[in-house]
Amino acid sequence: MEKLIYTKSKALTDVPTHYCPGCTHGVIHKLVAECLEELGLTGNTIGVAPVGCAVLAYKYFNCDMYEAAHGRAPAVATGIKRSTPDKFVFTYQGDGDLASIGSGEVVQAAHRGEKISTIFVNNAIYGMTGGQMAPTTLIGQKTTTSPLGRQVDWSGRPIRIAEMLATIDGAKFVERVAVNTPANIRKAKKAIKRCFEIQLEGKGYGIVEVLSACPTNWGYPPTEALKWLEENMIPYYPLGNLRNGEDL
Secondary structure: OOOOOOOOOOOEOOOOOOOOOOOOHHHHHHHHHHHHHHOOOHHHEEEEEOOOHHHHHHHOEOOEEEEOOOOOHHHHHHHHHHHOOOOEEEEEEEHHHHHHHOHHHHHHHHHHOOOOEEEEEEOOOOOOOOOOOOOOOOEOOOEOOEOOOEOHHHHOOOOOHHHHHOOOOOEEEEEEEEOOOHHHHHHHHHHHHHHHHHHHOOOOEEEEEEEOOOHHHHOOOHHHHHHHHHHHHHHHOOOEEEEEOOOO
């Protein structure tokens, strides 16, 4: 009987990542890389990573990578895809980037139905710059800029990006997943792969929002951070598919 041996995806380099212990960016990198490899896209892919924790993604993905200004990854990806339509193009963005300074960019890319794919990592906080409140920070959640907890009357409610983009016809694939348990990780990979297939089928824009843990800035040990994600983030950001290739 042939033994099944786990090997690292060829779509990842051998460079050690810089992420904090317990950060789930590494898990998401693994899923993206496996999907690229399984779909035969590694040699024909261009990724775009903007400012944020993911800024060094160009060191970790074994494909062509482009670094964009903060929030501008969808615009950069649009230019790449339109000038080289035969390439597979994806952006890898955090919530401080996509949901804040880049919110206009992602809405317009979806509105135009750009044939690109976005991996949106939502950990409810600005990670790289020291743990400030993000558009996705939960009500009552303490950060360096909301030491008493986020207040509705001061900052409004956390923005639900997936639900918002699902109302746009050009966004043909929209799903929210999490990487806090093995079962959810398997579901996340399935969603990412389907999102990539939507681009290959030429249907339009696709995005997978991934609920991710940030133990360092949340102030929890890694295992407690995963529990906090399950008990606090998932109730406000429910998991599930909102668009799967269909028109509105």
